[in-house]
Amino acid sequence: MKHIVLIGDGMADYPIKELGDKTVLEAADTPHMDRMALEGINGLATNVPDGMPAGSDVANMSVLGYDPAKHYSGRAPLEAASMGIELDKNDVAFRCNLITIENGDILDHSAGHISTEEASQLMQAIEDELGGDVHFYPGISYRHLMVAQFGADAVCTPPHDVVEEPALDHMPRGDSAEKLQELIRASWNILSEHPVNKKRIEEGKRPANSIWLWGQGYAPSMPSFEEMYGLKAAVISAVDLIKGLGICEGMDVIEVPGATGYLDTNYVGKAEYALESLKDHDIVFVHVEAPDEAGHMGSLEAKIQAVEDFDSKVVGTILEGIEKLSEECTVLVLPDHPTPIAVRTHTPDPVPFVIYPSFNRDADIVKTYSEDAATDGILSTVRGCDLIRTMLSL
Template sequence: MKYMILHADGMADHPREELGGRTPLQAASTPHLDRLAQGGELGLLAATPESVRQGSGLMGTAILGYDPKKYYQGPGPLEAASLGVAVGEHDVVYRCTMVTLRSDAQSGGKGGLNEIKKLGPHVVMDDATAGLISTEEARELIEAVNEQLGSEMIQFYPGLGHRHLMVWVNGKSRAVCTDPQLLAGRPITDALPTGDGSDILWKLMDASFQILRDHPLNDERLDAGQKPANCLWLWGQGRAVLWPSLSERLKMSGVVVSQSDVHRGLGIMAGLEAVDGARLAGVDLRTQAAVALEELKTKDFAYVHVELPDEVIYGLDVPAKVKSIEAVDRELVGPLLEGLAQLGSYRIVAVCDWGNAPHGQAAEGPAFFAYRDSAAVLAAGAGRRFTEADARASTVPPRDATKFVVRLFAKGS
């Protein structure tokens, strides 16, 4: 028996006017995901308690069987695990996102990128991805910041694209920080860090702005019509905590297959092997499916995480999201189901959540799932689809996300 969790991150969405009131999933052609919904169990996953901090990796923590209230400390420590950054028991890892800030034309500024003197009033979050800056360019900038601001207490580490890390040795973890995506197009004044340690964070962010604003690479980006990465935004912090091994708990071998550092780190924290990021960097969906199936030849379980491209998640092109969902179904889900059948009997659960809601939207609605046991004979749900609406209409009661991995491996489930 082979086991798989397929985590489709960020595909759930609001009904869209451009799609006649349908969600992108409803508008997309997804025959393979629909086959799971029709031939298995479809329903909602119980919502995460409001008391739990939100962020990337939260749903993955739950569906791998870990109580987020105890084990989810924010995305920072998960990314550190993926990148191999050594973190002490009392150290705090912050997500360090490269962003583009500009002056607020409506508050007296001219709306330019070069008019800001320091962080504060009249400054707007122009782009929370710094124009989807490349990893190579970002590495040069993060190294420049670390050269000037790094110390025995503070270190900056390069990641991928606009996503990076800062480790604060024996640092403060209780400051209130804001996901920059929630600020897109909005003033940053009321979203700058507050609380314990916020004065240090504020100074570091402002100092990074002074360094990056005048960096030659940003001058080149401006000349090329690209947005400058002119500030490091600190958020998503947490301390690294020890997770009990999922492999030991369930007595199985497992692997995580993901291009996301957060979700690779999540798998590593859970005691799974992680496919080398270099092996997946820039590969297409069919290759990711092939890698997962190759790993399953020698392992019992695979946690396969996929998210839509950044330009789709953070863009405004709704039809592009529909096409991306169709590509996931056609080039990842289809080959996975075909390959699993060739490996013998299997159980698979496909989970879809809201991911990181772009452009200041709040994620709405619970995650949902489709569960299929190839050995079980189930009444087919004719016409049922893998969509938000069909999951809500299911007669199956909401399932506790943290219990699902145990059910996946349970005998006779």
């Protein structure tokens, strides 16, 4: 028996006036997910435990079969895993953004989406001057990491949450705050004097004139997916966080050419690689970021397009492919969390899921795939981290 989990990031939504009070899933043309709902069994999944942030890292940890309340230790350790940085027992990984501060305010959490090439020169300068007790690791564009042996319990603020607010109001607080603040302050001189930034200013671009530390944590301690479920697993995603999650769970990360994490991603390629991966894996997770991006943009048109592409090119390709498998297969479809157009950010609401077995089974009364229809599902409301077991028990 094989298993496929298809994740449409941020796909769920609220009823929208322009759509006659339908949600995106209700309004979009999604024949494949609707067929799954009609012939499969349905329910709602709570992927964000009470009191936890509705981040893609937390929600996808649930979808990948682990309870975030038990295993989640922060965003940066997952990114460290995807960057191949091994954390020792006492290491605390911090996300280290390159940001732009202007007149004391955080102007841009991404320093104008600075290029990776420019950023790596700046991060090298930071490591040369401030490295020693702590170390800095260059990543992609504005997204880098710092590893320290302190500050795990500091209160740090994601810079994208406080754009246009005074930087000094949002500096790290609590555990080791002084050391963390010192590092941020020390970066100001190093960065503003750097030729890369002088050139950026000349070209009218935003200078990366500060580091910003947040999202920290120890390496998560989690049993491998194979230990938990007895299945050999693979994951397909364009997003570092999701790859990092997979690595921490001992999954194989499969790279797909043209997977961008955006609206132009190689949808069909992801599905084809997933089917191929079942030759030497028992379960494969396919994560598609595009609906979430459209939700953050607040673009109704883009979100409908992303959901329809997910349905026709990913779900459609998978349903066609499993017909040709020599083994039976179950397919689970769900979002990690809603990214409603109206709020342009994640919400912790339960999300609709459908489990579709390629073999015969009594379907429930649900006829289409949507937030509302799933409330009539026979599986009712399930903790997201229990869904894999639910699927395996069929």
